[in-house]
Structure formats: structure tokens, C-alpha cells
Amino acid sequence: MSTIEDVARLAGLSRTTVSRVINNHPYVSDSKKKVVLEAMDELGYVPNSSARSLRNQKTEIIAVFIPRVLNPFFSQFIESLEMASSARNYQLIVCQTQYSKSKELTYLNLLKTKQVDGVILASLENDWSKIEPFTDYGPIVLCNEFEEDASVPMIRLDQTFGGYIATKHLIEQGHTHIGYCCGGHRSNVAKERERGFRQALMEAGLTFDENAAFRNAFNIEDGKRVFHELAALENRPSALFTGADEVAAGVISEAKKNGWSIPSDLAVVGFDNQAITELLDPMITTVQQPVCEMAQKAMDIMIEKINRKSYAAREVYQFPLKLIIRDSTGGKKLANV
Amino acid sequence: MSTIEDVARLAGLSRTTVSRVINNHPYVSDSKKKVVLEAMDELGYVPNSSARSLRNQKTEIIAVFIPRVLNPFFSQFIESLEMASSARNYQLIVCQTQYSKSKELTYLNLLKTKQVDGVILASLENDWSKIEPFTDYGPIVLCNEFEEDASVPMIRLDQTFGGYIATKHLIEQGHTHIGYCCGGHRSNVAKERERGFRQALMEAGLTFDENAAFRNAFNIEDGKRVFHELAALENRPSALFTGADEVAAGVISEAKKNGWSIPSDLAVVGFDNQAITELLDPMITTVQQPVCEMAQKAMDIMIEKINRKSYAAREVYQFPLKLIIRDSTGGKKLANV
DNA sequence: TTGAAAGCGCTAACAG
DNA sequence: CTGTTAGCGCTTTCAA
Numbered sequence: 086m087s088t089i090e091d092v093a094r095l096a097g098l099s100r101t102t103v104s105r106v107i108n109n110h111p112y113v114s115d116s117k118k119k120v121v122l123e124a125m126d127e128l129g130y131v132p133n134s135s136a137r138s139l140r141n142q143k144t145e146i147i148a149v150f151i152p153r154v155l156n157p158f159f160s161q162f163i164e165s166l167e168m169a170s171s172a173r174n175y176q177l178i179v180c181q182t183q184y185s186k187s188k189e190l191t192y193l194n195l196l197k198t199k200q201v202d203g204v205i206l207a208s209l210e211n212d213w214s215k216i217e218p219f220t221d222y223g224p225i226v227l228c229n230e231f232e233e234d235a236s237v238p239m240i241r242l243d244q245t246f247g248g249y250i251a252t253k254h255l256i257e258q259g260h261t262h263i264g265y266c267c268g269g270h271r272s273n274v275a276k277e278r279e280r281g282f283r284q285a286l287m288e289a290g291l292t293f294d295e296n297a298a299f300r301n302a303f304n305i306e307d308g309k310r311v312f313h314e315l316a317a318l319e320n321r322p323s324a325l326f327t328g329a330d331e332v333a334a335g336v337i338s339e340a341k342k343n344g345w346s347i348p349s350d351l352a353v354v355g356f357d358n359q360a361i362t363e364l365l366d367p368m369i370t371t372v373q374q375p376v377c378e379m380a381q382k383a384m385d386i387m388i389e390k391i392n393r394k395s396y397a398a399r400e401v402y403q404f405p406l407k408l409i410i411r412d413s414t415g416g417k418k419l420a421n422v
Numbered sequence: 423m424s425t426i427e428d429v430a431r432l433a434g435l436s437r438t439t440v441s442r443v444i445n446n447h448p449y450v451s452d453s454k455k456k457v458v459l460e461a462m463d464e465l466g467y468v469p470n471s472s473a474r475s476l477r478n479q480k481t482e483i484i485a486v487f488i489p490r491v492l493n494p495f496f497s498q499f500i501e502s503l504e505m506a507s508s509a510r511n512y513q514l515i516v517c518q519t520q521y522s523k524s525k526e527l528t529y530l531n532l533l534k535t536k537q538v539d540g541v542i543l544a545s546l547e548n549d550w551s552k553i554e555p556f557t558d559y560g561p562i563v564l565c566n567e568f569e570e571d572a573s574v575p576m577i578r579l580d581q582t583f584g585g586y587i588a589t590k591h592l593i594e595q596g597h598t599h600i601g602y603c604c605g606g607h608r609s610n611v612a613k614e615r616e617r618g619f620r621q622a623l624m625e626a627g628l629t630f631d632e633n634a635a636f637r638n639a640f641n642i643e644d645g646k647r648v649f650h651e652l653a654a655l656e657n658r659p660s661a662l663f664t665g666a667d668e669v670a671a672g673v674i675s676e677a678k679k680n681g682w683s684i685p686s687d688l689a690v691v692g693f694d695n696q697a698i699t700e701l702l703d704p705m706i707t708t709v710q711q712p713v714c715e716m717a718q719k720a721m722d723i724m725i726e727k728i729n730r731k732s733y734a735a736r737e738v739y740q741f742p743l744k745l746i747i748r749d750s751t752g753g754k755k756l757a758n759v
Numbered sequence: 760t761t762g763a764a765a766g767c768g769c770t771a772a773c774a775g
Numbered sequence: 776c777t778g779t780t781a782g783c784g785c786t787t788t789c790a791a
Contacts, residue, residue: 088783089784100785102760117760134475135472136476144472155498160491163491167517176517177515178514179500183505198471199472338703363642365701366678426768427769435778438771469768473768473770474769476768476784476785
């Protein structure tokens with residue numbers, strides 16, 4: 086493991102000059118540069134990251150917080166984010182909060198200890214007042230998840246609109262009693278979707294049926310459970326809004342197994358446009374989220390904050406959602422909202 | 423951002439003493455310890471990671487290489503590995519090679535530059551001869567993927583056995599013409615599965631039909647494509663072995679759409695026991711892989727190597743696979759192999 | 760265009 | 776039990 090000193094010695098030059106070559110500084114004669122390069126090559130020299138980090142006060146590592154990677158929405162997000170970070174020569178540390186407040190807080194210490202240059206929060210467990218103090222230690226960017234009164238950059242999707250267009254689509258199919266299904270309780274993402282859902286209902290003069298609201302559905306299993314809860318209802322809805330394609334798939338799968346016909350007995354709309362939507366019969370109507378664009382934007386904003394060293398300013402970047410009509414809601418390819 | 427120096431000054435003690443309490447060294451009187459703790463608290467002091475890394479020559483970060491996280495097998499692996507690393511106070515950098523040799527090689531420089539303490543390879547793109555030189559710079563552990571002649575720890579699954587039991591199960595259902603499907607070309611995982619597949623055929627006096635072999639199937643879309651290729655065959659197999667549940671699901675979904683009946687027209691077996699196997703009708707027979715146990719073992723071995731500072735020894739840890747019989751292969755719950 | 764020297768924040772001999 | 780001191784490997788004034 087050779088150091089810059091070894092290279093300097095072999096090249097017969099100073100550490101300074103070698104450093105200049107490493108960092109592509111001007112004012113190094115071509116001849117010396119060549120000597121240095123050769124010495125580096127001969128020794129197989131590579132600069133030590135920790136030393137550079139200490140000296141430069143930056144690690145070129147970014148942490149991203151998600152509840153868990155197995156959730157396909159977050160898998161997709163991590164996949165996109167990793168590509169965006171590696172394209173910009175940053176490394177990505179993945180932190181799973183497991184929906185735990187204390188884990189989230191613990192991971193935030195990565196920022197205090199300067200193990201990472203910044204944190205991208207794609208989920209939020211604690212109240213913002215608990216997170217806010219950490220903004221003193223480095224840039225925090227909210228991505229996907231958001232918080233009205235946070236003074237940080239936020240890259241978000243228009244979830245209210247997403248909830249709205251999906252619901253409006255169901256209403257246009259003639260449904261007047263629509264069930265609601267979401268994951269998470271604290272999440273503003275779910276809250277906004279519900280707002281859009283309610284808004285569409287209201288515009289159509291329909292009411293929200295709290296008995297047909299299921300607020301703890303994240304995956305396929307939950308979807309199956311939701312189906313049974315829904316089927317047991319005295320006053321059953323004829324359509325169901327869900328906050329995730331996996332949940333929609335679970336509902337549909339279990340409904341069919343129980344002899345229901347989709348969409349005639351129950352219309353179902355998913356969310357995320359995952360691969361799974363094209364797997365079942367009927368294929369699932371869903372809302373497409375521009376995850377990749379969002380991830381890239383988040384990374385760009387993050388790196389800009391790191392370089393300017395001024396964080397803590399509220400900036401909002403919003404991306405649109407799009408309804409993808411398939412067969413689980415009737416399949417009459419209506420004009421989009 | 424206060425330093426150890428600030429704490430020492432405020433406490434009226436030396437940096438050494440402060441360092442000792444940080445690291446829980448013995449030989450610090452309780453009284454001084456308390457003073458230091460108070461000073462640390464008052465300043466909101468946290469030790470700087472880069473400085474510790476430089477001084478201690480370790481970063482407490484581990485890199486894991488996978489092709490991409492969106493593949494559910496690797497999502498699950500990353501999820502388990504992240505939990506294992508965080509439980510051991512290590513951070514995890516995720517590196518997606520995107521099936522690219524050059525990306526893999528580029529990421530390996532993390533080891534040379536000492537940005538990570540070790541690398542867990544869960545996929546392998548380059549010939550081992552290209553990877554081997556990097557073992558000089560830190561521990562490399564093979565997990566899931568493996569390489570016969572590598573002098574590194576390998577945590578692996580018995581893929582030959584996996585291919586064997588799945589195929590034997592199909593044979594026991596009366597199939598005599600079985601198609602073969604896998605992802606990847608270079609991967610030893612696929613090669614071993616094929617060995618198990620062929621072995622089961624051979625024992626039953628059956629032959630491998632190269633026309634019914636599809637070697638580039640990774641996801642649902644590929645599964646759908648495979649179905650059409652298979653359907654177009656002059657001499658169609660009555661059963662299909664696949665290397666991934668997503669592929670099996672794609673095949674089944676498309677087959678049903680085309681009026682085929684599963685398993686009577688085509689029996690299909692998947693691999694990985696993902697959530698998706700319980701979604702389709704029929705539910706998919708598959709092979710369960712102990713991903714979580716494998717991830718934990720890999721992390722333990724990795725940390726042991728880091729602490730002993732002696733790597734480069736061949737050690738093999740193998741975990742068993744298990745056949746999960748469902749309906750896509752006939753559903754007669756036969757005794758396991 | 761080059762080099763000497765200081766120092767990023769921390770830990771570990773070594774001496775007391 | 777506590778402190779002095781010498782670096783870990785690198786970059787950057789500052790001076791030449």
C-alpha cells in the first residue's frame with residue numbers, strides 16, 4: 086500500500102507535485118507530470134480515501150433512508166438513485182429505517198459524524214422537529230416524502246393529483262361507492278393521496294365510507310387480507326382505490342380465488358406501475374410515478390447543496406403522475422383526466 | 423463542529439483522556455470520565471469518522487456488489503444484508519454492476535482506495551483472474567455466486583441440488599420432456615442448476631432438449647417472451663424449469679392469456695420463493711433459498727476477516743435449498759426428494 | 760513551475 | 776490514572 090510519499094520519492098519530486106498531478110492542477114510541467122504518472126503506475130498507487138476525506142472535509146458518500154428495500158417502489162428508487170450517484174462519482178449508503186423512529190434517528194448520526202456528505206430522506210418516521218436539528222450538520226433532501234414546513238429541498242410527486250385521477254377514473258366508470266386503501270399512517274404521501282381521493286368523491290357528490298377504508302396495507306399479503314375484510318362488509322363498495330400495485334394484486338388474486346369477477350364485482354386501481362400490473366388477469370390500472378427522474382433530480386440537488394455548502398433553504402420540485410388505464414377498472418380506454 | 427480538542431479544553435483535560443472515554447478504555451477515573459462526558463454533551467460533540475478511519479485504517483463500511491436491486495432476489499438479499507450490517511455497526515454501500523465487467527472492476531477500486539473495509543460479491547462478471555489481484559487490498563467474500571478456484575471465503579447455496587429437486591419433482595409428475603430456462607450466461611449459479619437439471623434427467627433416462635433451452639430470462643417480460651418461443655416449438659415440452667419466480671410468473675401469465683391451462687398444458691417450476699408465487703392461479707411451485715441466513719453468514723465472515731486481517735483463504739459455507747410444492751406443477755403434494 | 764511545512768481530527772506509544 | 780508527542784495520508788498556503 087504505497088503512499089503519496091512513496092510516489093514522490095520514486096519520481097524524485099515533492100509530495101506537492103504528486104498531489105497536483107492527482108488533482109489535475111495546472112502549473113505542472115508535462116515532463117514532471119509524466120514522471121509522476123509513471124511512478125504512480127509502477128507502484129500501483131491509489132490515493133487513500135480516508136486521508137482525502139479528512140483533508141477535504143468531504144467523503145463523496147451519500148446516505149439514503151427508506152423503510153425497506155423489498156418494497157418494489159423503494160427497490161426501484163434505490164436502483165435509480167444508485168445509478169444517478171455512481172454517474173456522479175458518489176457512493177450510496179442504504180439505510181433501512183424499518184419504519185422505526187429510533188433507527189431513523191440513529192442513522193442520522195452519519196451526518197453528524199461526517200461519514201456521509203448528505204442524507205436523502207425518502208421516508209419519514211419522526212416529526213420534523215426531531216429531524217430539523219440535523220440540518221446543521223449537512224444537507225438533508227426530502228425525496229418522495231415531504232413536509233410542508235421544512236426548510237430543505239423537496240423533490241416530490243403530486244400525490245394529491247395521483248389520488249384524484251385514479252378516483253375520478255373509477256367514478257367515470259360509474260362507481261358511486263369506492264373503498265380506500267393505503268399503507269402507512271404518518272406518511273404525508275398517503276395523506277395527500279387521500280386528499281385527492283376525497284376531492285374526487287366530493288366533486289361527484291359522493292361520500293367517504295370510513296368502514297371501507299383500510300390504512301395498513303403494504304404488500305400482497307395485506308391485499309389478500311383487505312379483500313376478506315372488504316368482502317365481510319355489510320355494505321360493500323363496488324370499487325377499491327389502493328396505494329400500491331402489490332396490494333391491488335393481492336386483492337385481485339384473492340377475489341378471483343373466491344369466485345369474484347374483476348372488474349365487474351370489484352374494480353381495483355393500483356399505484357406505482359410495477360411489473361406486477363401486467364401479470365395478472367385482468368391487468369391492473371395504476372398510477373405511474375416518475376421514480377427515475379425524481380431520483381436523478383434529488384441527486385443533482387444534493388450535490389449542488391454539498392458544493393455550495395449552503396443548505397437549509399426550502400425549494401420544491403414537483404413531478405407529475407400519470408394514470409395508466411388497464412383492465413382491472415373496466416378497461417374502457419377513456420380519455421385521461 | 424467541535425473537535426476532541428474543544429472537548430479536552432472545556433473539560434480541562436488532555437485529548438488523550440477524552441479519546442479514552444470515547445473508546446471506553448480502562449484507566450480513566452470515574453470523576454474525570456464524568457467531566458469529559460459532560461463536556462461532550464455540552465458541545466454536542468461527535469467524533470469525526472474520517473479522522474478515525476485515517477487513524478485506525480478502517481472505515482466500518484462494506485460494499486456489496488449485485489447486478490441490480492430491482493431483481494427481487496437481490497432486493498431480498500440487500501434487505502437482509504443491510505439488517506445484518508447495521509446490527510454489527512457497519513454501513514453498507516450498494517454497488518450495481520449492471521452486468522457490466524468494467525463497472526465491476528471500477529467498483530473494486532473502493533477496496534484499493536480504502537473507502538471500504540471489504541467487498542461482498544453476490545454476482546460475478548469478470549473472470550476470477552481479473553478479480554483476484556484485488557484480494558491484496560482487503561477481504562473479498564463471495565456470497566451466492568462462487569468460483570471453484572478462488573482463495574476466498576464463499577457462502578453459497580447448493581444450486582445443483584436445487585436444480586435437481588425441482589426437476590426430479592417434474593419427472594415424478596410424469597413429465598418426460600422438460601424445457602430449461604435460466605438467466606445469465608457466465609454465472610456459475612446457472613451452470614450448477616443446469617448440472618442438477620441434467621442429472622435428474624439422466625437418472626430418469628431423459629435427454630436435454632437444447633431447442634427447449636432459454637438462457638436469457640431474468641424477469642416477467644422475459645417469461646412472456648419465453649412462453650411464445652416455447653409455444654412456437656415444433657416439439658413442445660410438457661414442463662418447464664425456470665431460474666426465477668418472475669420468469670415462471672411471466673410464462674404462466676402469458677400461457678393463460680393464450681388459453682393454455684396450467685399445469686395440464688404446461689407445468690412450470692420457479693425459483694426463489696418470492697411473494698409473487700402465491701399471487702397467480704395456479705400458485706407456483708418453487709425452490710426456497712435461505713437468503714437471510716446466507717446474508718448473515720456473509721457478514722459475520724466478512725467482519726471476522728476484517729478483524730483478523732488475514733484474508734485470502736478458501737473456506738466454503740453451504741446452505742441447503744428446499745422445494746416448495748404448489749399448484750403450477752400439478753399440486754399433488756408428493757413427498758419431498 | 761516547484762517545494763517546505765502546517766494541519767485536517769483522531770489514537771497510541773511512551774513517559775510519568 | 777493522565778499527558779506529551781508523533782504520526783495516519785493528503786492538500787494547500789506561502790515562499791522561492
